[in-house]
Amino acid sequence: MILKELYEITANMLAAAGVESSRFDTDCLFEDILGADKPELIIHGDREIPEPAADRLMAAAEKRCMGIPLQYILGKWEFYGRGFFVGEGVLIPRPDTEILVERVIEHFAAQGNDSPEICDLCSGTGCIAVTLKKEIPKAKVHAVELSSEAMPYLVKNIQANGADVKIIKGDVCDGRILENFADPEDIGEFRRIDAIVSNPPYLTDSEMNELSREVSHEPEIALRGGTDGLKFYRVISVLWREILRDGGLMAFEIGYEQGNAVKELLERSGYENVSVFKDLAGNDRVVTGIKSSASPLT
Ligand SMILES: C[S@@+](CC[C@H](N)C(=O)[O-])C[C@H]1O[C@@H](n2cnc3c(N)ncnc32)[C@H](O)[C@@H]1O
Structure with a gap:
């Protein structure tokens, strides 16, 4: 599957599960798991995503759909400009x-x-x-x-x-x-x-x-x-x-x-x-x- 398709599927999945900040959360998961930020999505949206990486992304999205906080899935969060x-x-x-x-x-x-x-x-x-x-x-x-x-x-x-x-x-x-x-x-x-x-x-x-x-x-x-x-x-x-x-x-x-x-x-x-x-x-x-x-x- 290509990057931009995977992005749309993930964002829609999160929205359908009632995740309020579905686009923001999708951005964070993409950046963390695929190393793909917004410019990458725009410039290389047609890039093919290897199956193991897409599976990792989907597993994280499923956790988020179950209500597990984004921060727990990422395993880190920022406070006062520092990582915790x-x-x-x-x-x-x-x-x-x-x-x-x-x-x-x-x-x-x-x-x-x-x-x-x-x-x-x-x-x-x-x-x-x-x-x-x-x-x-x-x-x-x-x-x-x-x-x-x-x-x-x-x-x-x-x-x-x-x-x-x-x-x-x-x-x-x-x-x-x-x-x-x-x-x-x-x-x-x-x-x-x-x-x-x-x-x-x-x-x-x-x-x-x-x-x-x-x-x-x-x-x-x-x-x-x-x-x-x-x-x-x-x-x-x-x-x-x-x-x-x-x-x-x-x-x-x-x-x-x-x-x-x-x-x-x-x-x-x-x-x-x-x-x-x-x-x-x-x-x-x-x-x-x-x-x-x-x-x-x-
Ligand atoms: C609201 S959290 C605050 C955590 C952190 N200081 C922050 O601002 O994100 C409260 C913390 O108090 C701890 N806690 C609860 N009861 C406690 C007690 N009797 N003595 C010491 N720590 C306690 C909890 O485990 C939790 O980590």
């Missing part, structure tokens, strides 16, 4: 998360702090931790992740991007994890972290019942944030405040309806200058607060 390995078991990095990363970078640029110590909680692929380390090269970055399925991706992405990020495997909701930041000399260095950054699981129980076909392939542990979706914000803002220095930054990605709730939660938990930032679609997407030295309200 992805697959079943780890959340696909989203463009919305780049807003969170940008806020953190801007915060330290404004402070003139080029060597902050940062903890990225619920790291997944490591897209946040790796990007912060690459964009703030002198930063000391820790990546905390619980899932054994996500862990190989985190390890591989840190290596592939040449980022010196320290991995801590554990539960961000379990206080014992703070022992990793212990201050053996007890000289006040325990409360030294400059920023806690997190894109935790934040979907509510009812949202979990209405996942799109694609998102339902992503790991539940990366999505479910308790009945009201706020479980991780409640725990992290209190527990991890312990190792944040006074004036340190707490920065969360949030669900688009969680802006007011997370803002209030941070204000009650001992943070000031709490701000909500919107994504490109105009939805609340990031909440940040500065740890105040005053005790939280009880």
